[in-house]
Amino acid sequence: MHLTFDWNMALRRSRPRPNPPSGEPGTVRRAWKRFPYGDRVYRYGGCALASNWCRLHRGDRELFPSAANIAELLRANPALASHVTSPADAAIQLEAAWRAYHAGDFADAADRGLAAGPVGVVVAARAATVYAAHLEEDEARRLSILREAVEASAEVLDIAPNWANAWYVHGTALRCYSQNISVVKALAQGMGGKVRDCLQRALELEPGHADAHVGLGVYCAEVIDKVGAMVGALSYGVRKEAVVDHFETAIELHAQSPVVLAEYARAIQLVDGGAGAGRAYEIYAAAAACQPADALERLGVERARSEIG
Secondary structure, eight states, rough: OOOOHHHHHHHHSSSSSSSSSSSSSSGHHHHHHHHTTSSSSHHHHHHHHHHHHHHHHHTTOOOOOOOOOOOOHHHHHHHHHHSSSHHHHHHHHHHHHHHHHHHHHHHHHHHHHHHTTTGGHHHHHHHHHHHHHHHHOHHHHHHHHHHHHHHHHHHHHHTTTTTTHHHHHHHHHHHHHHHHHHHHHHTTTTTTHHHHHHHHHHHHHHHTTTHHHHHHHHHHHHHHHHOHHHHHHHHHHEEEOHHHHHHHHHHHTTOHHHHHHHHHHHHHHHHGGGGHHHHHHHHHHHHHHHHHOOOHHHHHHHHHHHHHH
């Protein structure tokens, strides 16, 4: 899959324009569905975002977007520095983008992230991926959104190879894209190996990355579901034990996350089928009982509730 991403075009799309004709690229994100569980429930205004950051980002260990933390990111990724005029200005943009993301305003989060340039790709691509995976009902639009997220995050890897969440977001976007074109087709095109490599690289850079463990657990489960345990082990190096290991590690790192639990339950269904129904139900019930901290976690809780009836 050849990936290219035009940052200038992305920036033009992200800038508000008065009454653009419907159908122009700039109207696409503005047509995204609203978060269905209240648009003010998970807003972290003022200093609330900083004070709740550790809880909100326990899964991905992303640093709070302060000027000092952005400067540290640029020192670790020198090629990224040429795309950031001022860490202080970038911090303001990224705070707003993350605030929108956690509130479930995924279109605004994607726009604000893109407006910040490459340093905003993690929040922009993550917002786009979450929206496509959970809220977009039209298949063609979903694929288009995911393709753009894959392309944007791939470009950032070239200039920020030491940013764990750039690898994580690219791997996650690619995994979701693969799911939508069919896992079997994606495996045949070599996407599965790219997903695995990205998530493993994220863990190398940040061993406490619970979300990367979840991604790897899901990857292993989906491969086993599509090609079987034997072929999965021989051809792709995935085993049922790895599914459990990754999710149990993720739970140790982030026990409060309904997303971790809901994905674990689905993975059990994939690898064990009916034999795992009881265990999957128990984990879905635990996810449904969690107190969500943001929009994504609320989506995880609602998904779990739908599974247990």
